[in-house]
Amino acid sequence: AGAHRRFKCVDCHLPNDTLTRHLFWKAMDGGRDFLAFHTGRVSDDLHLSPRGARVVRENCLRCHEATMARVNEDRNCWDCHRRLRHKQTGALATLTP
Numbered sequence: 001a002g003a004h005r006r007f008k009c010v011d012c013h014l015p016n017d018t019l020t021r022h023l024f025w026k027a028m029d030g031g032r033d034f035l036a037f038h039t040g041r042v043s044d045d046l047h048l049s050p051r052g053a054r055v056v057r058e059n060c061l062r063c064h065e066a067t068m069a070r071v072n073e074d075r076n077c078w079d080c081h082r083r084l085r086h087k088q089t090g091a092l093a094t095l096t097p
Contacts, residue, residue, distance in 0.1 A: 012059050013052065025055070 004012075014029065015021045036042050048056060053076065060077040061068050 012056050015055050016059055016062065 010016075010022075010026065014025050056078075057076055061073070064077075
């Protein structure tokens, strides 16, 4: 949604604090995704794992650090910013019921 449309999946869904951590999780998640997609074991209803939620939240806080200094950080960003979910934004909003 909005400015977020120009980002790649890895910008939000992989750690971006160090290159080593980024590459490690890219290999781990990429391998798991490869197997899931090529064996047909992908659920129609995807959910973030607890580790995935931590990574996404870290990236939200990293990019929006100045704004977050004024906000209560006890909740996940997507609790309020529901339109950032994939099914409710961009091309996927028109392709999914």
